[in-house]
Amino acid sequence: MRHTLQFSFPDGYNEQQLISDLADHYSMKKERFVSESMAIYDTFDWRLFHKSLVLYESGNKLVLRKLFESTIIHSVEITSPPVFIWDFPDSELKEQLAPIIKMRALLKLAEAYSRETPYRILNHDEKTVARLVYEEIRPSPDKDIPALATYLWLKPVKGYPRYSQNLGKRLKEAGFTASKKEDIYFEALRVADKKPGSYSTKLNIHLDPDMPSDEATKVILRFLLHVIRINEAHIEKDLDTEFVHDFRVATRRTRSALGQIKNVFPAETTDRFRKSFAFVGKISNQLRDLDVYLLNEVNYKAMLPAVLRDNIDTLFDHLRKKRSKAFQEVISGLGSRKYKRILQNWDVFLNEPRQASPTAANADLPIIDLARKRIYKKYRRTVKDGNLILENTKDEMLHLLRIECKKLRYLLEFFSSLFPRKKVNVLIEQLKKLQDNLGDFNDFCVQEEYLLKIAEELPATDQQSKKTLVAIGSLIGTLDREKQAAKDAFAKTFTDYASPANKTSFRELFTSK
Amino acid sequence: MTTLALYSNKGGVGKTAAAVNLSYLAAQAGSRTLICDLDPQSSATYYFRVKPKLKSGAKQFIKGGKQVDKSIKGTDYENLDLLPADFSHRKLDVTFNELKRSKHRLTRILDPLKNKYDLIILDCPVTISILAENIFNAVDYTLVPLIPTTLSVRTHRQLLSFCKKNKYDMSNIYSFFSMVDKRKKMHRELMATVLNEFNGILPSAIPYLSQIEKMGIQREPVAAFLPKSVASKSYQNLWQNIRETILLKTTI
Numbered sequence: 001m002r003h004t005l006q007f008s009f010p011d012g013y014n015e016q017q018l019i020s021d022l023a024d025h026y027s028m029k030k031e032r033f034v035s036e037s038m039a040i041y042d043t044f045d046w047r048l049f050h051k052s053l054v055l056y057e058s059g060n061k062l063v064l065r066k067l068f069e070s071t072i073i074h075s076v077e078i079t080s081p082p083v084f085i086w087d088f089p090d091s092e093l094k095e096q097l098a099p100i101i102k103m104r105a106l107l108k109l110a111e112a113y114s115r116e117t118p119y120r121i122l123n124h125d126e127k128t129v130a131r132l133v134y135e136e137i138r139p140s141p142d143k144d145i146p147a148l149a150t151y152l153w154l155k156p157v158k159g160y161p162r163y164s165q166n167l168g169k170r171l172k173e174a175g176f177t178a179s180k181k182e183d184i185y186f187e188a189l190r191v192a193d194k195k196p197g198s199y200s201t202k203l204n205i206h207l208d209p210d211m212p213s214d215e216a217t218k219v220i221l222r223f224l225l226h227v228i229r230i231n232e233a234h235i236e237k238d239l240d241t242e243f244v245h246d247f248r249v250a251t252r253r254t255r256s257a258l259g260q261i262k263n264v265f266p267a268e269t270t271d272r273f274r275k276s277f278a279f280v281g282k283i284s285n286q287l288r289d290l291d292v293y294l295l296n297e298v299n300y301k302a303m304l305p306a307v308l309r310d311n312i313d314t315l316f317d318h319l320r321k322k323r324s325k326a327f328q329e330v331i332s333g334l335g336s337r338k339y340k341r342i343l344q345n346w347d348v349f350l351n352e353p354r355q356a357s358p359t360a361a362n363a364d365l366p367i368i369d370l371a372r373k374r375i376y377k378k379y380r381r382t383v384k385d386g387n388l389i390l391e392n393t394k395d396e397m398l399h400l401l402r403i404e405c406k407k408l409r410y411l412l413e414f415f416s417s418l419f420p421r422k423k424v425n426v427l428i429e430q431l432k433k434l435q436d437n438l439g440d441f442n443d444f445c446v447q448e449e450y451l452l453k454i455a456e457e458l459p460a461t462d463q464q465s466k467k468t469l470v471a472i473g474s475l476i477g478t479l480d481r482e483k484q485a486a487k488d489a490f491a492k493t494f495t496d497y498a499s500p501a502n503k504t505s506f507r508e509l510f511t512s513k
Numbered sequence: 514m515t516t517l518a519l520y521s522n523k524g525g526v527g528k529t530a531a532a533v534n535l536s537y538l539a540a541q542a543g544s545r546t547l548i549c550d551l552d553p554q555s556s557a558t559y560y561f562r563v564k565p566k567l568k569s570g571a572k573q574f575i576k577g578g579k580q581v582d583k584s585i586k587g588t589d590y591e592n593l594d595l596l597p598a599d600f601s602h603r604k605l606d607v608t609f610n611e612l613k614r615s616k617h618r619l620t621r622i623l624d625p626l627k628n629k630y631d632l633i634i635l636d637c638p639v640t641i642s643i644l645a646e647n648i649f650n651a652v653d654y655t656l657v658p659l660i661p662t663t664l665s666v667r668t669h670r671q672l673l674s675f676c677k678k679n680k681y682d683m684s685n686i687y688s689f690f691s692m693v694d695k696r697k698k699m700h701r702e703l704m705a706t707v708l709n710e711f712n713g714i715l716p717s718a719i720p721y722l723s724q725i726e727k728m729g730i731q732r733e734p735v736a737a738f739l740p741k742s743v744a745s746k747s748y749q750n751l752w753q754n755i756r757e758t759i760l761l762k763t764t765i
Contacts, residue, residue, distance in 0.1 A: 120589070126732075127562035128589040158594055159568070159586030 010175030110192035209368035216367035283333035444483035540593035555598035571601035658691035690718035
């Protein structure tokens with residue numbers, strides 16, 4: 001028995017009773033209690049929880065452990081509470097968390113206060129041969145608040161196994177049980193009224209294949225409205241860039257659903273809301289563009305030759321100024337009467353009872369039929385467009401194909417619960433590769449143009465600005481090479497996507513037998 | 514991982530007191546620490562209230578390997594383990610001498626323990642024979658307590674010329690003044706002379722204090738039972754010196 005054991009107290013048994021019972025058999029020495037506070041962190045979308053990780057701050061340390069395990073994976077000293085990964089001191093902890101947290105802010109979710117009283121078990125030489133630690137965990141430092149949990153830890157001392165074996169036996173006889181698989185994380189979060197994993201951008205929609213299409217579409221749209229509302233509520237605090245991003249994705253998916261799940265609502269209604277959501281999307285266009293540039297600041301710098309690296313700072317300072325203006329515009333956009341009315345009307349529409357005899361052509365169609373039809377049609381369209389590009393690659397056509405692919409992706413995601421999950425996921429993965437390629441190409445085009453435009457905004461009078469312009473020029477050069485590389489990679493990526501095997505999968509899954 | 518020997522070829526200079534307190538301070542600072550008591554007099558083992566006996570037996574100890582780990586005992590302090598002394602250690606010199614690669618036996622004994630600890634401190638017996646060479650070969654650094662007396666300084670000269678002759682890297686040998694009585698003119702004068710003569714003398718000195726002698730009654734490091742005393746402070750300063758001048762070269 002080399003490892004620490006954790007016991008739960010039997011009902012009605014307390015610390016005093018335990019100690020007085022043990023004192024009959026062992027010579028014991030009580031030590032000064034140790035108080036520790038712990039603040040648990042995660043991102044808004046539970047990135048750490050999804051990886052079964054617990055990140056907490058205790059004292060001046062930031063500690064990472066696995067859920068349900070007390071062994072510490074990494075810890076690092078900090079001077080202030082963590083917010084972004086780039087605020088972390090360079091450490092193994094940072095390296096492990098960077099690809100998980102990425103650009104999201106860490107939020108303090110809950111606090112827990114632990115008070116540990118150690119007892120040493122002594123032999124006749126008064127040498128410590130085992131340790132018992134009594135621990136109480138509370139949601140606040142106030143001792144009158146009931147404890148979330150009380151534990152007894154038995155810590156063997158190396159070289160004295162018999163003492164801890166006997167103690168363990170005695171504890172079990174007294175009704176102590178080895179703690180079940182539990183983690184104070186859940187208790188602390190429950191008390192703080194937080195539900196781990198409660199928010200996710202993944203479309204968690206379950207549809208019944210026989211549902212009428214108008215109803216099923218409303219299920220999807222209600223889910224998206226929920227995501228819009230949640231993120232909208234956090235945008236104002238500007239904790240990180242991803243609330244706006246998730247808000248935008250949900251808006252775009254809403255527009256796409258309205259456009260792609262055809263003829264389920266009256267044409268007039270669909271048109272009106274499509275226009276409304278086009279407006280909602282536009283509110284944050286500029287802000288998102290600027291966020292993307294600023295998030296990529298490090299990458300841009302890395303693209304530059306060392307001699308120019310510092311000269312690009314002027315550009316980013318300029319973008320930061322623009323960003324704070326763009327942010328204010330988003331806030332006033334979201335506070336506008338027009339926006340509020342749109343969302344309110346939308347809410348009413350999505351929640352009104354279904355009409356007995358809907359007029360739209362596909363409204364009564366079982367959703368599975370409409371889903372098959374739309375997905376298959378959209379797939380064939382992407383293959384057709386792609387083949388044309390193979391013959392004659394025009395930038396404009398690549399952009400159009402990118403948009404078609406996005407529509408297909410959304411359709412697959414909306415309806416994934418209607419089809420075998422694994423098979424759909426394989427298709428999505430394949431599509432994703434093509435989308436990444438097209439996305440890269442598009443990003444490089446847009447960035448090139450944007451940099452050219454922004455160069456005009458910068459004053460070119462002093463030496464510093466001239467250098468900045470040189471740096472921008474150099475960036476454009478690199479982006480152009482990257483753009484060409486993405487273009488060159490298209491043929492191979494697309495051929496994989498339009499492979500006979502992939503085509504067969506689409507046909508089998510999405511054409512009626 | 515670093516190995517550090519508290520060593521002297523003169524007796525009664527404060528090796529064990531330093532080894533016990535330094536290992537305690539290292540463990541308190543969070544390093545997984547092992548103190549190995551190689552002295553058959555087993556004073557370090559006594560201070561930690563452990564029986565001076567190797568569970569694996571002397572033969573297994575000499576052989577090295579996994580058996581040595583079984584003899585290690587946890588102390589009263591977190592992060593601090595002890596490899597107890599054994600009366601058989603009085604014959605270590607003779608035993609090592611009879612074996613192949615006789616100057617590297619201790620290295621073989623310690624190697625398997627190195628991945629379990631951040632710091633291993635050896636409390637060595639008085640020796641300048643084959644056991645001493647085993648120690649120099651096994652450790653990263655040697656730390657020699659130096660009493661500012663003529664005889665102690667003379668012995669240190671002996672050690673340095675021995676190391677030079679046998680080609681041991683003298684830049685890994687550090688020393689500090691021990692059992693210093695600042696009231697004595699001779700101590701003060703010798704310290705000044707010695708600072709000019711030897712390299713690698715750490716700035717912190719351990720004074721001659723009855724607080725340190727009380728360790729025999731308390732059976733605890735003085736840094737544990739009188740943490741705010743002058744004695745503790747001087748060991749803390751010494752530990753600080755060691756961290757800054759020696760351990761920064763390696764990672765602990």
